[in-house]
Amino acid sequence: MKDSLFEEPKETNPPPASTARLDSASSRGWAKRGEQARIYTVSQITSLIKVSLEDALPGQLTITGQISGFKRHSSGHCYFDLKDENAIIPCVMWGSDFAKLKFKPENGLAILAKGHIDVYAPAGKYQFYAESMTPAGVGALQLAFEQMRNRLEAEGLFKEEHKKPLPKFPFRIGILTSESGAALHDIVDSIRNRWPVAKLFFYDVPVQGEGAAEKIAAAIKDVNKRNTSLKLDVIIVGRGGGSMEDLWAFNEEAVARAIFNSKIPIISAVGHEVDFTIADFVADARASTPTKAGMIAVPDIKEVLQQIDSANNRIKANAESAIKLSAQRLKTILAAAVFRNPLIIIQNRGQILDEFENNLAESAKSFVLNIRKLLQIYFEKILKIEPHRLMADKKISLNNLQNRLTQKTSGLLASVKLQIETQAGKLSACSPKSILNRGYSIAKNAITGKVVISPADVSIGDLITTELANENTIESKVTKK
Numbered sequence: 001m002k003d004s005l006f007e008e009p010k011e012t013n014p015p016p017a018s019t020a021r022l023d024s025a026s027s028r029g030w031a032k033r034g035e036q037a038r039i040y041t042v043s044q045i046t047s048l049i050k051v052s053l054e055d056a057l058p059g060q061l062t063i064t065g066q067i068s069g070f071k072r073h074s075s076g077h078c079y080f081d082l083k084d085e086n087a088i089i090p091c092v093m094w095g096s097d098f099a100k101l102k103f104k105p106e107n108g109l110a111i112l113a114k115g116h117i118d119v120y121a122p123a124g125k126y127q128f129y130a131e132s133m134t135p136a137g138v139g140a141l142q143l144a145f146e147q148m149r150n151r152l153e154a155e156g157l158f159k160e161e162h163k164k165p166l167p168k169f170p171f172r173i174g175i176l177t178s179e180s181g182a183a184l185h186d187i188v189d190s191i192r193n194r195w196p197v198a199k200l201f202f203y204d205v206p207v208q209g210e211g212a213a214e215k216i217a218a219a220i221k222d223v224n225k226r227n228t229s230l231k232l233d234v235i236i237v238g239r240g241g242g243s244m245e246d247l248w249a250f251n252e253e254a255v256a257r258a259i260f261n262s263k264i265p266i267i268s269a270v271g272h273e274v275d276f277t278i279a280d281f282v283a284d285a286r287a288s289t290p291t292k293a294g295m296i297a298v299p300d301i302k303e304v305l306q307q308i309d310s311a312n313n314r315i316k317a318n319a320e321s322a323i324k325l326s327a328q329r330l331k332t333i334l335a336a337a338v339f340r341n342p343l344i345i346i347q348n349r350g351q352i353l354d355e356f357e358n359n360l361a362e363s364a365k366s367f368v369l370n371i372r373k374l375l376q377i378y379f380e381k382i383l384k385i386e387p388h389r390l391m392a393d394k395k396i397s398l399n400n401l402q403n404r405l406t407q408k409t410s411g412l413l414a415s416v417k418l419q420i421e422t423q424a425g426k427l428s429a430c431s432p433k434s435i436l437n438r439g440y441s442i443a444k445n446a447i448t449g450k451v452v453i454s455p456a457d458v459s460i461g462d463l464i465t466t467e468l469a470n471e472n473t474i475e476s477k478v479t480k481k
Contacts, residue, residue, distance in 0.1 A: 043121070050119040053126065057117055063089070063128060064136055067109050072098070080105070082113065082128065090127040091115075097131050102248075103144035110136040141244050145251055148278055152253070157260050163284045164265040166297070169304075170233035172199050173297060174264070176219050179204040183240045183290035187269065190294025195301050201230060206249075207239035213252030220258040220266070227264060235262070236293045237279065238269030250277040259283050269293030442467045446475065455481040 040048075065082035072078045076095025081088050091113065105111070113130040120127050135143045152158065173191065177183050184202070191198055205219045206212040216237065223235060237259070239247070249255065250270045259266050259282045268283035269290045280286040287293035333339070443452040446463035458464060462478045 042124070046119060046121045046124065049126075050121075053117060053119060059116055060114060061116060061128070062112055062114050064110070064112050065089075067105055067107055067111060070105055070107050078105070082111075090125065091130050092127055093130040093133070101133065101144075102141050103135060104147050105133065106147075112136050141248065141251075145244075145278070148251060148253060148256075149281065152256055152278065152282070157256060158281045162260065166265050166267070166285055167233045168299070170195075170198060170298060172201065172230070172232050174201045174203060174223055174230070174232045174235040176203045176205055176216065176223070176235060176237045177239055177290075178207045181207060181240055183207075183238055183269070186240075186290040187236055187238070187294050190291045191298050194294065195298035197301065198298055201232065208242065208246045208249055212249035213255050216249060217252075217254040217258035220255075220262055224261075224263050232264050234265045234267065234297055236267045236269055236287075236290075236297055237283070238267075238287070238290050238293060239271070240290060241272040241275060247271050247275060247277055250279040252278075255279055256282045267293050267297055 063082055065084050068081040068083050068088070070078065070080040076098065078093040078095075078098050080091050080093075082091050083089070093115075111133045112135075113128070113133040115128055115130040115132075117126055117128050119125070156162065175184065175187055177187070179202070188200060191200065203219050203223060205216050207216070220235070220237065223230065223232065237250075239250075241247075247270055250268070256278045259268070259279055265284045267285045267287055268277070268279040269287040269292065270277045270279055271289075273288040285296055287296050444450065444465045444467070445452055445458055446465045450457060452458055452464060458478050458481070460478055460481065464476050464478060466474045466476065468474070
């Protein structure tokens with residue numbers, strides 16, 4: 001039902017054109033000529049617009065457009081715009097609705113959003129309240145999978161350098177899957193058929209549904225924490241086939257990071273050969289099916305036994321060959337002369353020692369004779385030099401040098417003494433003391449010790465010390481200036 005403010009006035013006859021415009025104006029709240037216009041508050045106008053939108057638009061709308069200016073508030077609520085080439089509309093998505101999305105909204109992403117339009121009175125604008133959204137042209141789960149894979153790959157979680165090698169002969173194997181699923185039996189049968197010596201440890205976890213990812217991640221962390229006592233060599237994590245929704249727990253970030261942080265090597269065995277999950281990319285090895293996981297995890301005991309037999313045969317053959325070769329070498333050694341006459345080595349060494357002793361004695365004699373010859377030659381050369389005559393000549397030269405040194409020193413000392421006496425005479429003539437001998441005197445203030453040069457240097461009553469010749473002094477008292 002329309003609001004009474006929008007009802008047009010009843011007319012019995014069609015009014016002229018000018019009158020019709022006035023009536024139309026009146027219906028919008030404008031006054032006719034001579035009438036007073038109705039005044040509305042902002043809240044009233046906003047309420048009128050809100051009611052009009054509710055009456056004119058369906059309760060649920062699906063809008064397609066590109067996301068622009070996407071922001072997520074700390075409260076969890078999201079604010080963004082949807083736009084096309086001609087228009088734009090502001091949108092809001094409450095945090096409770098946003099938490100249900102499998103993919104991450106991004107700027108530029110084309111989506112289909114379901115919700116309703118309402119007026120936000122505090123800002124005086126209309127906006128679209130999105131209750132759900134899906135990517136346009138691609139499934140939400142597929143988009144979420146691609147976004148997660150790209151983000152974790154950029155962080156380096158898929159790099160080969162982080163993958164741990166699988167043990168060649170594992171004896172303690174952990175299996176994380178659902179007790180009710182067929183995957184557990186497939187994995188166990190595969191391991192038992194190939195490697196029956198292995199000891200298996202089962203950890204029951206949900207593999208689909210709400211909360212499954214968190215429980216799988218917690219189980220991986222728990223096994224790693226308790227591995228000091230469990231001593232597991234490898235862990236198999238997986239489940240059987242299903243839809244993308246069924247396998248989604250293995251696409252969650254919590255599971256991916258738990259696998260990446262595991263100290264124990266992990267084999268991912270999720271779904272069928274065509275199924276790929278984030279867990280497959282992060283794990284140290286991927287098995288296309290749970291059955292293949294057992295084949296990857298353990299060797300075939302038949303092949304191992306064959307390898308052991310082959311190695312045993314090679315060891316025997318090598319040992320027999322080595323024994324034969326050693327026996328031949330032993331025969332050759334026993335046939336040597338040293339074993340026929342063991343004393344021959346000692347006798348040969350004794351003969352070498354005797355020869356060395358003889359050579360040493362001959363060398364000593366020859367050395368002594370050569371030294372004697374050299375001493376004789378040097379003695380004869382010394383005699384030819386006549387050292388006593390040489391010593392006498394050197395002694396005479398030394399005496400001559402000593403006499404010359406004495407003469408030079410005496411002359412130098414006399415010259416220096418004369419210079420010193422001359423300079424002392426000049427210095428004495430300049431001394432104030434020498435002036436005193438000519439009748440002068442020096443007056444000093446007895447208190448300050450300063451030489452009295454002018455009357456200002458003393459005061460009435462001061463004592464004056466007068467120095468005369470030959471260090472004689474007299475004292476006097478100032479009575480007048």
